[in-house]
Amino acid sequence: MLIALTAKNKLGFIDGTCEKPYTTSPKLHQWERCNGFVLSWIMNTVSREIFNGIVYSTDDFSVWKDLRERFNKVNGSRIFSFHREIGCCAQGSFTVSAYYSKLRQFWDEYNSLVTLPSCGCPTSREYVEHNQQQKLLQFLMDLNDSYGAIRSQILMMSPLPTIGHTFSSCYYH
Structure with missing residues (x-):
C-alpha cells in the first residue's frame, strides 16, 4: 500500500x-x-x-x-519466526534461483518489519553493509555441496561480492 x-x-x-x-x-x-x-x-x-x-x-x-x-505490531515472536525461517531455509531440491527467491522473500518481509538506519552517516552505511554480508553468508551456508568450490572462491574474495553477484556466479556455475 x-x-x-x-x-x-x-x-x-x-x-x-x-x-x-x-x-x-x-x-x-x-x-x-x-x-x-x-x-x-x-x-x-x-x-x-x-x-x-x-x-x-x-x-x-x-x-x-x-x-x-x-x-502494525512488530514483536519479538514475529522477528524470531523470520529468523527461524531464514535459518532453516536450505537449497535442498530447489534450483539456485528458487532457493535465492525464497530467501529474498524472507528478507523482504523481515525488512518490512525492521527498519534499517538510512541517514547516510558512516555508521549507517556500515550497518547496511553488515546486513548485506549476513545475507550473503546465509545464502552461501545452505547451498548444496555441489557449489562448494564456488562458495570457497567467493569467501576468499576481498571485499566480499554482493549477494546479487554471488547469486549470478552460482546461477551460471
Missing part, C-alpha cells in the same frame, strides 16, 4: 504531512478529492470486517493511524 501511495504522490495524506487546507483555501477541493481517492483505495483494499469499521470515516490520516495501531 505504501508503494502505491508513494507512486501516486499521496503518501502525505496518510503520514500527516499533507494537511487539510483551511475552508477558505482554493486548494480545499483538490485536497478533498485526493483524500477521497486515498480513503476509497484503503477501503477497497481491506477485508470486509475492517471495512465495516472505517466505512463512515472521512479522514484518511486517522484511518491509517487506526490501522497502524491495530495491525
